Amino acid sequence: MEAEIKLALDAASVAKIKKSPVLRPNAETEPVDDDHVDRYFDTPGFDLWKHGFALRVRSSGERHVQTLKGGGSALAGLHRRTELEAGVASETPDLDLFARQLKQAVPELARAAAGLQLAPEPVFVNRTRRTSWMLALEDGARVEVALDVGELQRGDKSVPVRELELEIKEGDPARLFQLAQQVHEHTPVRIENVSKAERGYALAHEDKPQAVKATPVTLKRKATLGEALGAIMLNCLQQMQANERLVATGDVEGLHQMRVGLRRLRAALAMVRDLIHLPEPLAADIEWLAGELGEARNWDVFIESVLPALPLTETHKPALARVEVAAREEAQRHHAKVRSAVGSARYTGLMLGLGGWIAGKGWQQAGLPQDGGLPPDPLAQQVRRAAPRLVQHASARVRKRARTFDLTQPENLHKVRIAAKKERYAREFFAALGHGKHGARRHDLLTGMQDELGEINDAFVAQDLVGQLRERVPQEEGLLGFIEGVLAMRALDALPRARKHVRNRLRDKARF
DSSP states (O other), X not given: OEEEEEEEOOHHHHHHHHTOTTTXXXXXXXXXXXXXXXXXXXXXXXXXXXXXXXXXXXXXXXXXXXXXXXXXXXETTEEEEEEEEEEESSSSOOHHHHHHHHHHHOHHHHHHOTTOOOOSSOSXXXXXXXXXXXXXXXXXXXXXXXXXXXXXXXXXXXXXXXXEXXXXXXXXXXXXXXXXXXXXXXXXXXXXXSOHHHHXXXXXXXXXXXXXXXXXXXXXXXXXXXXXXHHHHHHHHHHHHHTHHHHHTTOHHHHHHHHHHHHHHHHHHHHTXXXXXXXXXXXXXXXXXXXXHHHHHHHHHIIIIIGGGSOOOGGGHHHXXXXXXXXXXXXXXXXXXXXXXXXXXXXXXXXXXXXXXXXXXXXXXXXXXXXXXXXXXGGGSBHHHHHHHHHHHHHHHHHHHHHHXXXXXXXXXXXXXXXHHHHHHHHHHTGGGXXXXXXXXXXXXXXXXXXXXXXXXXXHXXXXXXXXXXXXXXXXXXXXXXXXXXXXXXXXXXXXXXXXXXXXXXXXOOOO
């Protein structure tokens, strides 16, 4: 299985990369240019692509190579996937070879694909000039560098290709992150989690990208706690990165799901804060990104949920329209800040840093604090033994806040909500190990309480936003004052009910 990091470049960076002080001094070979044409084939119904695979015939002069590639994963630009290739006689696929490759890579499709017929014309074509050379790094790792410049074509549609690929040939794939960070420091790049095949197929069917929600974390019962934590954090990072393209378009749900992924990552780190210490620069950048996403999300909630639910009359409508225009302008301004943040060198550095820290198991460090009778290396214990303890600690924090905080104060109810959310996430992280009926009921309870307390928090956040709108539409003071009054009354009405639910439900001792 190949492992490579893909980095996207702008036009100005292409020439700089060839002279990079990071990539040239360690060159084991001189750069070689090669013009090639990649033709991607599939069935008329795109059966291969639906199973996560792509069939390519690469032609370079008189040489033709047929490759079936796919499966695996992409994280922070690091692509791991199956790749089966062999020489063929022409620029069209060898069907006997294709059948053998298919049987090896996707046996379930091969069994179901009796009579599977490829379309005679390629789905799309990639015309690229590749400049490649080999690096021999100081630690013994060997990396192939490939700079691709060209375009993907389907009919009269095309998209440019400007990519830098770093493929590990010898050594630990985690080493690629360090190398990519060094490249990024000298020549800003962007992580490319979307393969050329994905971009090419996007030309073939113009499906609108959809926001990606959290997917279940896959855990092996015999996994160690360290292995499980790596899988959990990768899962959170994948959700964040899967929504990057939508965030770049200003999509509201895409931003929401990226923020959920970041919240889950922060919850995972908080769950093991006594065992794992994230490097301070990464921790600071996580908080920076959380702030950028949070401000934009607050305005989205205000526009989509708060304003439509107000008990306004026909006489309010002209003023409401002006208030809504001002609110949307604020939302657009914050979405622009988010797009700038996600497209920034700082964000790329954060994603590469987190990817490298996770892939390199950066949490494996000496001198971990001990408590509660943990084994000498708490991360080496089996996750099925450690998970109940971590969930119980998260539950205990909820009970403590519900029992000791002054619940007449909205800010304290918000703190209870945050703790309940972290317990819910902890239960979801370890759901593959099984909750039992009690654990499932507890999860449902936490979800309901989070929603109820969230409505109160939304009302208080909205009051702050109304205050900001006064500066933009001071002439609508009457309506803004009315909105503030409605929000304040709703929060006050909901507070007693919320306090009662917290006392009666969240104080009970919860099992895993």
